[in-house]
Amino acid sequence: MCVDALPPPSRRLTRRGVLAGAAALAGTAGAGSAFAAPAPADTRQAAEHRITAPRGGDLVLRGGTLLDPASGDVIEDAVVVMEGGIVRAVGPRGEVAAPADVETLDAHGKWILPGLIDAHIHLSTVAEARDAVRGGATTVRSGSTTFYQDIALRELARQVPTQAPRLKAAGVFVTPDLGDTVLADPDLTPLARLRGGVRSPEALRRVVEVNLERGADVIKTRVNERAGLPEQDPLTQVYSYEQLSEIVAAARRGGKGVLCHSYSEKGCHDAVMAGIRSLEHGVFVGERTLHEMRRRDTYFTPTLTAIAGLVDSSDPVLAERGRTYLPVLKRAVRAAHELGVPLAAGTDSSGGTVDRIGREVELMREAGLPALAAIRTATTQAARLLGLDKRAGRLMRGYAGDAVVVDGNPLADVSVLKKPVRVVRSGIPV
Incomplete structure (x- = not known):
């Protein structure tokens, strides 16, 4: 049988254990209540900082018709450049320079919307x-x-x-x-x-x-x-x-x-x-x-x-x-x-x-x-x-590189949103 070395108990758990033990011996649970007050520091909330999230993907969406839900504006033959999972540039072909060495997703004949x-x-x-x-x-x-x-x-x-x-x-x-x-x-x-x-x-x-x-x-x-x-x-x-x-x-x-x-x-x-x-x-x-x-x-x-x-x-x-x-x-x-x-x-x-x-x-x-x-x-x-x-719901500079590509004009028939032909999440095709 192998037993891994265990880290010492967290201060939070030790504090709670002491308080709970003291309350039990005294026949009470904190100021007459069964619910102990939360500790000021929570080790579980710190967990998200232990591992750095990976960088998003680099991708170019090219050739589709882009709909901006906020304004209702439509860009035909659009180009969307994503870098590190973030939108870096959006606009019609000819006005947006797309990197040559980045994966390209061809959306010709399709419509592009934010995720x-x-x-x-x-x-x-x-x-x-x-x-x-x-x-x-x-x-x-x-x-x-x-x-x-x-x-x-x-x-x-x-x-x-x-x-x-x-x-x-x-x-x-x-x-x-x-x-x-x-x-x-x-x-x-x-x-x-x-x-x-x-x-x-x-x-x-x-x-x-x-x-x-x-x-x-x-x-x-x-x-x-x-x-x-x-x-x-x-x-x-x-x-x-x-x-x-x-x-x-x-x-x-x-x-x-x-x-x-x-x-x-x-x-x-x-x-x-x-x-x-x-x-x-x-x-x-x-x-x-x-x-x-x-x-x-x-x-x-x-x-x-x-x-x-x-x-x-x-x-x-x-x-x-x-x-x-x-x-x-x-x-x-x-x-x-x-x-x-x-x-x-x-x-x-x-x-x-x-x-x-x-x-x-x-x-x-x-x-x-x-x-x-x-x-x-x-x-x-x-x-x-x-x-x-300020992060989701649109495809514009600084927003998340999330997108759906659909087979028709959603302004004419929203049912096309039920069957996206491609989904992009954080600059990565799904």
Whole structure:
């Protein structure tokens, strides 16, 4: 039997161990609470600095028709020069000097767009992450995972860009019943003692704090039950305005925003008034809430793809739910667009199946958005939601070298985005 030499325990773990031991001997857990305060330094957050991410690729995209979603401008016979995974030059042939010794991707007869963004997706495996990239989603926002897989995938994306999209991680779901997720981090296990689940202000704050310690970029919570489970009623509210406000406040103390799973009109309104950054699903969102969202600059991520997917369910309850909810949600999307509420595209893919983000753009178009506006929900608008509007969502100097090449004019038919013929991630063809 071989035993590797182990490094000394980290200061963080030693400190926690001492505090926990002292609390146990004293018959208490920190100031009368079961939730110890987070240590000021977190060795896990430092992990991302131990390994330097590799340099992106050098590539020239040549000959296609380039669409800039921000302006709507089109450049025919375009040239895009990428160096080290970053766009260095963009323009029509004859105005952009392309290096002669760099790999060239011929896009003649095709259209070139920036890599697409899926603002609500659940990626838990390398295979799922790879499928998302191949489907054109070069940047995503996680809708939570059960055991912090999204945080690991975020690092994988830095190390091997073609294997995973650029990712904003949500960590674990702030929900009343954590289930097996209490095993995702030892600091969550005290929550299993709570009879009513994660509902008290202390418990809600604790889940947020653990997420932040693990390096979550955003916090995910819910206000209603799930639509994809026939035994649950999506209109049943599980968190109150006051509870949602606790979650939002805890996230803000860490400099993070909150995305909130929601369905009922009251649930949507409570979530928006509590200060969430984006409303997810939001089937029965009302006009008063949409006006409030516009005033607060709260995003709407309707996940039309997921709701449309219910229609084909073999479960009659879910199928009927899909048939009822989809037209209502499309009307809400159209109303949001007309009022000026910012919209972001998200598929809500999960469970091993990764839906194409192009399908969500197609459904946005079906809901009544003009083609360019629908495209923006998966490019410029989604980039802004993720805080990446200076890096993703466009192909221009200084932006990420992420692109999709499609077989037709997306302004005439957005469905071409469902089947990209080539995807480029960080200057590397996928």
